[in-house]
Amino acid sequence: MPETILILGGTREAAELAARLAASGKARIVTSLAGRTREPKPLAGETRVGGFGGAEGLAAYIKDNAVDLVIDATHPFAGTISANAGKAADFCAIPLISLARPAWQPVDGDRWKRVATIADAVTAIPTDATVLLALGRQHIAPFAGRSDVTFVIRMIDEPESDLPFERAVLVLGKPDLDVDAEEAMLAGRGIDMIVCRNSGGRGAYAKIEAARRLGLPVLMIDRPPNLVGLHSYASVEALLGAELLRRLADPS
Ligand SMILES: NC(=O)c1ccc[n+]([C@@H]2O[C@H](COP(=O)([O-])OP(=O)(O)OC[C@H]3O[C@@H](n4cnc5c(N)ncnc54)[C@H](OP(=O)(O)O)[C@@H]3O)[C@@H](O)[C@H]2O)c1
Structure with missing residues:
Protein backbone atom coordinates (compact mmCIF):
# COMPACT_ATOMS: atom_id res chain seq x y z
CA MET A 1 0.00 0.00 0.00
CA PRO A 2 1.49 3.41 -0.94
CA GLU A 3 2.63 5.59 1.95
CA THR A 4 3.22 8.88 0.16
CA ILE A 5 1.06 9.81 -2.81
CA LEU A 6 1.77 12.77 -5.05
CA ILE A 7 -1.32 14.06 -6.85
CA LEU A 8 -0.58 16.32 -9.80
CA GLY A 9 -3.57 18.59 -9.53
CA GLY A 10 -5.20 21.81 -10.66
CA THR A 11 -8.60 20.27 -11.38
CA ARG A 12 -11.82 19.68 -9.45
CA GLU A 13 -11.24 15.94 -9.72
CA ALA A 14 -7.78 16.25 -8.15
CA ALA A 15 -9.29 18.14 -5.21
CA GLU A 16 -11.95 15.47 -4.76
CA LEU A 17 -9.33 12.75 -4.92
CA ALA A 18 -7.17 14.48 -2.28
CA ALA A 19 -10.20 14.79 0.00
CA ARG A 20 -11.16 11.14 -0.41
CA LEU A 21 -7.62 9.79 0.09
CA ALA A 22 -6.70 12.15 2.94
CA ALA A 23 -9.89 11.19 4.78
CA SER A 24 -8.60 7.64 5.18
CA GLY A 25 -5.59 8.89 7.14
CA LYS A 26 -3.65 5.89 5.82
CA ALA A 27 -1.16 7.72 3.59
CA ARG A 28 0.54 11.09 3.24
CA ILE A 29 -1.24 12.93 0.44
CA VAL A 30 0.52 15.82 -1.31
CA THR A 31 -1.18 17.75 -4.11
CA SER A 32 0.99 19.72 -6.49
CA LEU A 33 -0.34 22.85 -8.18
CA ALA A 34 1.39 24.72 -10.99
CA GLY A 35 0.63 28.06 -9.32
CA ARG A 36 -1.51 29.56 -12.09
CA THR A 37 -4.39 30.57 -9.76
CA ARG A 38 -3.60 33.29 -7.21
CA GLU A 39 -5.79 31.99 -4.41
CA PRO A 40 -6.56 28.33 -5.01
CA LYS A 41 -9.16 26.70 -2.78
CA PRO A 42 -7.60 24.91 0.21
CA LEU A 43 -7.09 21.20 -0.40
CA ALA A 44 -7.21 18.21 1.93
CA GLY A 45 -3.76 16.87 2.82
CA GLU A 46 -0.62 18.82 1.96
CA THR A 47 -0.16 21.21 -0.96
CA ARG A 48 2.97 22.31 -2.79
CA VAL A 49 2.97 24.99 -5.46
CA GLY A 50 5.11 25.68 -8.56
CA GLY A 51 6.88 23.82 -11.35
CA PHE A 52 9.36 21.08 -10.51
CA GLY A 53 11.86 21.99 -13.22
CA GLY A 54 11.00 19.39 -15.88
CA ALA A 55 10.97 15.60 -15.59
CA GLU A 56 14.35 15.58 -13.80
CA GLY A 57 13.06 18.03 -11.19
CA LEU A 58 9.95 15.96 -10.66
CA ALA A 59 12.06 12.80 -10.29
CA ALA A 60 14.21 14.59 -7.69
CA TYR A 61 11.07 15.64 -5.80
CA ILE A 62 9.80 12.04 -5.86
CA LYS A 63 13.08 10.74 -4.43
CA ASP A 64 13.47 13.50 -1.82
CA ASN A 65 9.94 12.99 -0.54
CA ALA A 66 9.86 9.20 -0.75
CA VAL A 67 6.82 9.38 -3.02
CA ASP A 68 5.73 5.84 -3.87
CA LEU A 69 2.75 6.58 -6.14
CA VAL A 70 2.03 9.45 -8.54
CA ILE A 71 -1.51 10.22 -9.63
CA ASP A 72 -1.75 12.45 -12.67
CA ALA A 73 -5.07 14.25 -12.24
CA THR A 74 -4.13 17.31 -14.30
CA HIS A 75 -6.27 18.91 -16.97
CA PRO A 76 -6.52 16.79 -20.16
CA PHE A 77 -4.76 19.55 -22.14
CA ALA A 78 -1.86 19.80 -19.67
CA GLY A 79 0.36 17.57 -21.83
CA THR A 80 3.80 18.66 -20.63
CA ILE A 81 3.33 17.83 -16.97
CA SER A 82 1.68 14.51 -17.90
CA ALA A 83 4.62 13.57 -20.14
CA ASN A 84 7.04 14.61 -17.38
CA ALA A 85 5.13 12.51 -14.87
CA GLY A 86 5.51 9.47 -17.14
CA LYS A 87 9.27 10.00 -17.48
CA ALA A 88 9.84 10.72 -13.78
CA ALA A 89 7.80 7.72 -12.61
CA ASP A 90 9.73 5.49 -15.02
CA PHE A 91 13.04 6.88 -13.84
CA CYS A 92 12.12 6.38 -10.16
CA ALA A 93 10.51 3.00 -10.88
CA ILE A 94 7.27 3.87 -9.09
CA PRO A 95 3.73 3.45 -10.41
CA LEU A 96 1.83 6.26 -12.14
CA ILE A 97 -1.91 6.20 -12.54
CA SER A 98 -3.87 8.78 -14.44
CA LEU A 99 -7.28 10.29 -14.30
CA ALA A 100 -8.46 11.43 -17.72
CA ARG A 101 -12.01 12.72 -17.95
CA PRO A 102 -13.69 11.57 -21.15
CA ALA A 103 -14.07 14.21 -23.83
CA TRP A 104 -17.53 15.72 -24.38
CA GLN A 105 -19.47 14.29 -27.29
CA PRO A 106 -21.90 16.38 -29.33
CA VAL A 107 -25.59 15.61 -28.84
CA ASP A 108 -28.72 16.58 -30.80
CA GLY A 109 -29.01 20.34 -31.00
CA ASP A 110 -25.28 21.04 -30.60
CA ASP A 222 -10.08 18.91 -29.89
CA ARG A 223 -7.76 17.27 -27.39
CA PRO A 224 -4.13 16.61 -28.15
CA PRO A 225 -3.21 12.92 -28.25
CA ASN A 226 -3.74 11.46 -24.81
CA LEU A 227 -0.56 11.45 -22.76
CA VAL A 228 -1.53 9.19 -19.95
CA GLY A 229 0.28 6.60 -17.87
CA LEU A 230 -0.05 2.87 -17.87
CA HIS A 231 -3.47 2.85 -16.29
CA SER A 232 -6.06 5.43 -17.09
CA TYR A 233 -9.30 6.02 -15.25
CA ALA A 234 -12.26 8.09 -16.40
CA SER A 235 -13.55 9.18 -13.00
CA VAL A 236 -12.49 9.64 -9.39
CA GLU A 237 -14.71 6.74 -8.40
CA ALA A 238 -13.11 4.41 -10.95
CA LEU A 239 -9.62 5.45 -9.91
CA LEU A 240 -10.35 4.86 -6.22
CA GLY A 241 -11.33 1.33 -7.17
CA ALA A 242 -7.85 0.69 -8.63
CA GLU A 243 -5.96 -2.17 -7.01
CA LEU A 244 -3.31 0.19 -5.60
CA LEU A 245 -5.83 2.48 -3.92
CA ARG A 246 -8.76 0.32 -2.94
CA ARG A 247 -7.63 -0.23 0.65
CA LEU A 248 -6.71 3.43 1.07
CA ALA A 249 -10.09 4.63 -0.12
CA ASP A 250 -11.86 2.22 2.23
CA PRO A 251 -12.91 4.27 5.29
CA SER A 252 -13.01 1.19 7.61
N1 LIG B 1 -9.13 23.21 -13.85
C1 LIG B 1 -8.96 23.53 -15.11
O1 LIG B 1 -9.91 23.75 -15.87
C2 LIG B 1 -7.59 23.67 -15.65
C3 LIG B 1 -7.43 24.13 -16.94
C4 LIG B 1 -6.16 24.20 -17.43
C5 LIG B 1 -5.10 23.87 -16.60
N2 LIG B 1 -5.31 23.45 -15.34
C6 LIG B 1 -4.16 23.08 -14.47
O2 LIG B 1 -3.19 24.09 -14.59
C7 LIG B 1 -1.89 23.50 -14.59
C8 LIG B 1 -1.08 24.06 -15.73
O3 LIG B 1 -1.67 23.68 -16.97
P1 LIG B 1 -0.81 23.77 -18.30
O4 LIG B 1 -1.73 23.44 -19.42
O5 LIG B 1 0.01 25.03 -18.33
O6 LIG B 1 0.19 22.53 -18.06
P2 LIG B 1 1.41 21.99 -18.92
O7 LIG B 1 1.56 22.78 -20.17
O8 LIG B 1 1.30 20.52 -19.02
O9 LIG B 1 2.65 22.28 -17.93
C9 LIG B 1 3.55 23.36 -18.10
C10 LIG B 1 4.49 23.36 -16.90
O10 LIG B 1 3.78 23.79 -15.73
C11 LIG B 1 4.23 23.06 -14.60
N3 LIG B 1 3.09 22.31 -14.06
C12 LIG B 1 1.92 21.98 -14.69
N4 LIG B 1 1.09 21.36 -13.86
C13 LIG B 1 1.74 21.29 -12.67
C14 LIG B 1 1.38 20.77 -11.41
N5 LIG B 1 0.17 20.21 -11.19
N6 LIG B 1 2.29 20.88 -10.40
C15 LIG B 1 3.49 21.46 -10.60
N7 LIG B 1 3.87 21.98 -11.78
C16 LIG B 1 3.01 21.89 -12.79
C17 LIG B 1 5.34 22.15 -15.07
O11 LIG B 1 6.54 22.90 -14.89
P3 LIG B 1 7.94 22.17 -14.63
O12 LIG B 1 8.36 21.60 -15.95
O13 LIG B 1 8.82 23.27 -14.12
O14 LIG B 1 7.71 21.10 -13.61
C18 LIG B 1 5.02 21.98 -16.53
O15 LIG B 1 6.14 21.66 -17.33
C19 LIG B 1 -2.08 21.99 -14.62
O16 LIG B 1 -1.75 21.48 -13.36
C20 LIG B 1 -3.54 21.77 -14.92
O17 LIG B 1 -4.09 20.67 -14.21
C21 LIG B 1 -6.52 23.35 -14.86
Whole structure:
Protein backbone atom coordinates (compact mmCIF):
# COMPACT_ATOMS: atom_id res chain seq x y z
CA MET A 1 0.00 0.00 0.00
CA PRO A 2 1.49 3.41 -0.94
CA GLU A 3 2.63 5.59 1.95
CA THR A 4 3.22 8.88 0.16
CA ILE A 5 1.06 9.81 -2.81
CA LEU A 6 1.77 12.77 -5.05
CA ILE A 7 -1.32 14.06 -6.85
CA LEU A 8 -0.58 16.32 -9.80
CA GLY A 9 -3.57 18.59 -9.53
CA GLY A 10 -5.20 21.81 -10.66
CA THR A 11 -8.60 20.27 -11.38
CA ARG A 12 -11.82 19.68 -9.45
CA GLU A 13 -11.24 15.94 -9.72
CA ALA A 14 -7.78 16.25 -8.15
CA ALA A 15 -9.29 18.14 -5.21
CA GLU A 16 -11.95 15.47 -4.76
CA LEU A 17 -9.33 12.75 -4.92
CA ALA A 18 -7.17 14.48 -2.28
CA ALA A 19 -10.20 14.79 0.00
CA ARG A 20 -11.16 11.14 -0.41
CA LEU A 21 -7.62 9.79 0.09
CA ALA A 22 -6.70 12.15 2.94
CA ALA A 23 -9.89 11.19 4.78
CA SER A 24 -8.60 7.64 5.18
CA GLY A 25 -5.59 8.89 7.14
CA LYS A 26 -3.65 5.89 5.82
CA ALA A 27 -1.16 7.72 3.59
CA ARG A 28 0.54 11.09 3.24
CA ILE A 29 -1.24 12.93 0.44
CA VAL A 30 0.52 15.82 -1.31
CA THR A 31 -1.18 17.75 -4.11
CA SER A 32 0.99 19.72 -6.49
CA LEU A 33 -0.34 22.85 -8.18
CA ALA A 34 1.39 24.72 -10.99
CA GLY A 35 0.63 28.06 -9.32
CA ARG A 36 -1.51 29.56 -12.09
CA THR A 37 -4.39 30.57 -9.76
CA ARG A 38 -3.60 33.29 -7.21
CA GLU A 39 -5.79 31.99 -4.41
CA PRO A 40 -6.56 28.33 -5.01
CA LYS A 41 -9.16 26.70 -2.78
CA PRO A 42 -7.60 24.91 0.21
CA LEU A 43 -7.09 21.20 -0.40
CA ALA A 44 -7.21 18.21 1.93
CA GLY A 45 -3.76 16.87 2.82
CA GLU A 46 -0.62 18.82 1.96
CA THR A 47 -0.16 21.21 -0.96
CA ARG A 48 2.97 22.31 -2.79
CA VAL A 49 2.97 24.99 -5.46
CA GLY A 50 5.11 25.68 -8.56
CA GLY A 51 6.88 23.82 -11.35
CA PHE A 52 9.36 21.08 -10.51
CA GLY A 53 11.86 21.99 -13.22
CA GLY A 54 11.00 19.39 -15.88
CA ALA A 55 10.97 15.60 -15.59
CA GLU A 56 14.35 15.58 -13.80
CA GLY A 57 13.06 18.03 -11.19
CA LEU A 58 9.95 15.96 -10.66
CA ALA A 59 12.06 12.80 -10.29
CA ALA A 60 14.21 14.59 -7.69
CA TYR A 61 11.07 15.64 -5.80
CA ILE A 62 9.80 12.04 -5.86
CA LYS A 63 13.08 10.74 -4.43
CA ASP A 64 13.47 13.50 -1.82
CA ASN A 65 9.94 12.99 -0.54
CA ALA A 66 9.86 9.20 -0.75
CA VAL A 67 6.82 9.38 -3.02
CA ASP A 68 5.73 5.84 -3.87
CA LEU A 69 2.75 6.58 -6.14
CA VAL A 70 2.03 9.45 -8.54
CA ILE A 71 -1.51 10.22 -9.63
CA ASP A 72 -1.75 12.45 -12.67
CA ALA A 73 -5.07 14.25 -12.24
CA THR A 74 -4.13 17.31 -14.30
CA HIS A 75 -6.27 18.91 -16.97
CA PRO A 76 -6.52 16.79 -20.16
CA PHE A 77 -4.76 19.55 -22.14
CA ALA A 78 -1.86 19.80 -19.67
CA GLY A 79 0.36 17.57 -21.83
CA THR A 80 3.80 18.66 -20.63
CA ILE A 81 3.33 17.83 -16.97
CA SER A 82 1.68 14.51 -17.90
CA ALA A 83 4.62 13.57 -20.14
CA ASN A 84 7.04 14.61 -17.38
CA ALA A 85 5.13 12.51 -14.87
CA GLY A 86 5.51 9.47 -17.14
CA LYS A 87 9.27 10.00 -17.48
CA ALA A 88 9.84 10.72 -13.78
CA ALA A 89 7.80 7.72 -12.61
CA ASP A 90 9.73 5.49 -15.02
CA PHE A 91 13.04 6.88 -13.84
CA CYS A 92 12.12 6.38 -10.16
CA ALA A 93 10.51 3.00 -10.88
CA ILE A 94 7.27 3.87 -9.09
CA PRO A 95 3.73 3.45 -10.41
CA LEU A 96 1.83 6.26 -12.14
CA ILE A 97 -1.91 6.20 -12.54
CA SER A 98 -3.87 8.78 -14.44
CA LEU A 99 -7.28 10.29 -14.30
CA ALA A 100 -8.46 11.43 -17.72
CA ARG A 101 -12.01 12.72 -17.95
CA PRO A 102 -13.69 11.57 -21.15
CA ALA A 103 -14.07 14.21 -23.83
CA TRP A 104 -17.53 15.72 -24.38
CA GLN A 105 -19.47 14.29 -27.29
CA PRO A 106 -21.90 16.38 -29.33
CA VAL A 107 -25.59 15.61 -28.84
CA ASP A 108 -28.72 16.58 -30.80
CA GLY A 109 -29.01 20.34 -31.00
CA ASP A 110 -25.28 21.04 -30.60
CA ARG A 111 -23.77 23.19 -33.34
CA TRP A 112 -20.10 22.33 -32.94
CA LYS A 113 -17.36 23.02 -35.40
CA ARG A 114 -14.40 20.92 -34.33
CA VAL A 115 -10.90 22.26 -34.87
CA ALA A 116 -7.55 20.66 -34.12
CA THR A 117 -5.62 23.64 -32.80
CA ILE A 118 -5.97 27.13 -31.39
CA ALA A 119 -4.56 28.52 -34.66
CA ASP A 120 -7.42 26.81 -36.53
CA ALA A 121 -9.93 28.34 -34.10
CA VAL A 122 -8.49 31.83 -34.69
CA THR A 123 -9.12 31.62 -38.44
CA ALA A 124 -12.53 29.94 -38.13
CA ILE A 125 -14.22 32.85 -36.31
CA PRO A 126 -16.45 34.86 -38.66
CA THR A 127 -15.93 38.60 -39.11
CA ASP A 128 -17.73 40.85 -36.63
CA ALA A 129 -18.68 38.01 -34.30
CA THR A 130 -19.03 38.49 -30.54
CA VAL A 131 -17.20 35.52 -29.07
CA LEU A 132 -16.94 34.04 -25.59
CA LEU A 133 -13.30 33.01 -25.32
CA ALA A 134 -13.46 30.28 -22.70
CA LEU A 135 -9.75 29.43 -22.60
CA GLY A 136 -7.02 29.71 -20.00
CA ARG A 137 -5.16 33.02 -20.02
CA GLN A 138 -2.02 31.46 -21.50
CA HIS A 139 -3.97 30.50 -24.65
CA ILE A 140 -5.72 33.74 -25.60
CA ALA A 141 -2.87 35.75 -27.17
CA PRO A 142 -3.23 34.24 -30.70
CA PHE A 143 -6.78 35.69 -30.90
CA ALA A 144 -5.58 39.28 -30.41
CA GLY A 145 -4.84 39.56 -34.14
CA ARG A 146 -8.59 39.36 -34.88
CA SER A 147 -9.33 43.06 -34.45
CA ASP A 148 -12.61 42.54 -36.37
CA VAL A 149 -14.02 40.37 -33.56
CA THR A 150 -15.33 41.34 -30.09
CA PHE A 151 -14.05 38.94 -27.43
CA VAL A 152 -15.69 38.33 -24.08
CA ILE A 153 -12.87 36.81 -22.06
CA ARG A 154 -13.57 34.93 -18.86
CA MET A 155 -10.72 34.53 -16.37
CA ILE A 156 -10.49 33.48 -12.73
CA ASP A 157 -7.97 36.19 -11.73
CA GLU A 158 -7.52 39.75 -12.93
CA PRO A 159 -4.68 39.80 -15.52
CA GLU A 160 -1.41 41.40 -14.41
CA SER A 161 -1.20 43.60 -17.53
CA ASP A 162 -3.69 44.97 -20.06
CA LEU A 163 -4.97 42.42 -22.55
CA PRO A 164 -3.61 43.05 -26.05
CA PHE A 165 -7.10 43.08 -27.62
CA GLU A 166 -8.74 45.96 -29.49
CA ARG A 167 -12.29 44.86 -28.72
CA ALA A 168 -12.50 42.83 -25.51
CA VAL A 169 -14.65 42.62 -22.40
CA LEU A 170 -13.21 40.92 -19.33
CA VAL A 171 -15.46 38.76 -17.14
CA LEU A 172 -13.83 37.68 -13.89
CA GLY A 173 -14.86 34.40 -12.28
CA LYS A 174 -15.13 30.68 -12.84
CA PRO A 175 -17.56 29.11 -15.30
CA ASP A 176 -20.96 28.79 -13.64
CA LEU A 177 -22.16 25.24 -12.98
CA ASP A 178 -25.74 26.38 -13.53
CA VAL A 179 -27.02 26.24 -17.12
CA ASP A 180 -29.59 29.02 -16.56
CA ALA A 181 -26.84 31.34 -15.30
CA GLU A 182 -24.63 30.54 -18.30
CA GLU A 183 -27.56 31.06 -20.67
CA ALA A 184 -28.31 34.45 -19.10
CA MET A 185 -24.64 35.44 -19.40
CA LEU A 186 -24.42 34.42 -23.07
CA ALA A 187 -27.68 36.16 -23.96
CA GLY A 188 -26.95 39.25 -21.83
CA ARG A 189 -23.57 39.81 -23.43
CA GLY A 190 -24.82 39.24 -26.96
CA ILE A 191 -22.52 36.27 -27.55
CA ASP A 192 -22.95 34.65 -30.94
CA MET A 193 -20.20 32.01 -30.73
CA ILE A 194 -18.16 30.19 -28.06
CA VAL A 195 -14.56 29.12 -28.44
CA CYS A 196 -13.43 26.47 -25.97
CA ARG A 197 -11.36 23.32 -25.56
CA ASN A 198 -12.88 19.89 -25.19
CA SER A 199 -12.00 19.62 -21.52
CA GLY A 200 -14.68 17.10 -20.57
CA GLY A 201 -16.17 16.92 -17.07
CA ARG A 202 -19.05 18.84 -15.50
CA GLY A 203 -17.19 21.96 -14.36
CA ALA A 204 -17.22 23.78 -17.68
CA TYR A 205 -20.11 21.99 -19.41
CA ALA A 206 -22.95 24.36 -18.48
CA LYS A 207 -21.92 26.82 -21.20
CA ILE A 208 -22.15 24.03 -23.79
CA GLU A 209 -25.69 23.21 -22.68
CA ALA A 210 -26.56 26.90 -22.65
CA ALA A 211 -25.21 27.31 -26.19
CA ARG A 212 -27.40 24.37 -27.27
CA ARG A 213 -30.48 26.02 -25.79
CA LEU A 214 -29.69 29.28 -27.56
CA GLY A 215 -28.74 27.57 -30.85
CA LEU A 216 -25.24 29.10 -30.71
CA PRO A 217 -22.27 27.62 -32.58
CA VAL A 218 -19.29 26.35 -30.57
CA LEU A 219 -15.76 26.21 -31.95
CA MET A 220 -14.53 23.14 -30.10
CA ILE A 221 -10.77 22.65 -29.96
CA ASP A 222 -10.08 18.91 -29.89
CA ARG A 223 -7.76 17.27 -27.39
CA PRO A 224 -4.13 16.61 -28.15
CA PRO A 225 -3.21 12.92 -28.25
CA ASN A 226 -3.74 11.46 -24.81
CA LEU A 227 -0.56 11.45 -22.76
CA VAL A 228 -1.53 9.19 -19.95
CA GLY A 229 0.28 6.60 -17.87
CA LEU A 230 -0.05 2.87 -17.87
CA HIS A 231 -3.47 2.85 -16.29
CA SER A 232 -6.06 5.43 -17.09
CA TYR A 233 -9.30 6.02 -15.25
CA ALA A 234 -12.26 8.09 -16.40
CA SER A 235 -13.55 9.18 -13.00
CA VAL A 236 -12.49 9.64 -9.39
CA GLU A 237 -14.71 6.74 -8.40
CA ALA A 238 -13.11 4.41 -10.95
CA LEU A 239 -9.62 5.45 -9.91
CA LEU A 240 -10.35 4.86 -6.22
CA GLY A 241 -11.33 1.33 -7.17
CA ALA A 242 -7.85 0.69 -8.63
CA GLU A 243 -5.96 -2.17 -7.01
CA LEU A 244 -3.31 0.19 -5.60
CA LEU A 245 -5.83 2.48 -3.92
CA ARG A 246 -8.76 0.32 -2.94
CA ARG A 247 -7.63 -0.23 0.65
CA LEU A 248 -6.71 3.43 1.07
CA ALA A 249 -10.09 4.63 -0.12
CA ASP A 250 -11.86 2.22 2.23
CA PRO A 251 -12.91 4.27 5.29
CA SER A 252 -13.01 1.19 7.61
N1 LIG B 1 -9.13 23.21 -13.85
C1 LIG B 1 -8.96 23.53 -15.11
O1 LIG B 1 -9.91 23.75 -15.87
C2 LIG B 1 -7.59 23.67 -15.65
C3 LIG B 1 -7.43 24.13 -16.94
C4 LIG B 1 -6.16 24.20 -17.43
C5 LIG B 1 -5.10 23.87 -16.60
N2 LIG B 1 -5.31 23.45 -15.34
C6 LIG B 1 -4.16 23.08 -14.47
O2 LIG B 1 -3.19 24.09 -14.59
C7 LIG B 1 -1.89 23.50 -14.59
C8 LIG B 1 -1.08 24.06 -15.73
O3 LIG B 1 -1.67 23.68 -16.97
P1 LIG B 1 -0.81 23.77 -18.30
O4 LIG B 1 -1.73 23.44 -19.42
O5 LIG B 1 0.01 25.03 -18.33
O6 LIG B 1 0.19 22.53 -18.06
P2 LIG B 1 1.41 21.99 -18.92
O7 LIG B 1 1.56 22.78 -20.17
O8 LIG B 1 1.30 20.52 -19.02
O9 LIG B 1 2.65 22.28 -17.93
C9 LIG B 1 3.55 23.36 -18.10
C10 LIG B 1 4.49 23.36 -16.90
O10 LIG B 1 3.78 23.79 -15.73
C11 LIG B 1 4.23 23.06 -14.60
N3 LIG B 1 3.09 22.31 -14.06
C12 LIG B 1 1.92 21.98 -14.69
N4 LIG B 1 1.09 21.36 -13.86
C13 LIG B 1 1.74 21.29 -12.67
C14 LIG B 1 1.38 20.77 -11.41
N5 LIG B 1 0.17 20.21 -11.19
N6 LIG B 1 2.29 20.88 -10.40
C15 LIG B 1 3.49 21.46 -10.60
N7 LIG B 1 3.87 21.98 -11.78
C16 LIG B 1 3.01 21.89 -12.79
C17 LIG B 1 5.34 22.15 -15.07
O11 LIG B 1 6.54 22.90 -14.89
P3 LIG B 1 7.94 22.17 -14.63
O12 LIG B 1 8.36 21.60 -15.95
O13 LIG B 1 8.82 23.27 -14.12
O14 LIG B 1 7.71 21.10 -13.61
C18 LIG B 1 5.02 21.98 -16.53
O15 LIG B 1 6.14 21.66 -17.33
C19 LIG B 1 -2.08 21.99 -14.62
O16 LIG B 1 -1.75 21.48 -13.36
C20 LIG B 1 -3.54 21.77 -14.92
O17 LIG B 1 -4.09 20.67 -14.21
C21 LIG B 1 -6.52 23.35 -14.86
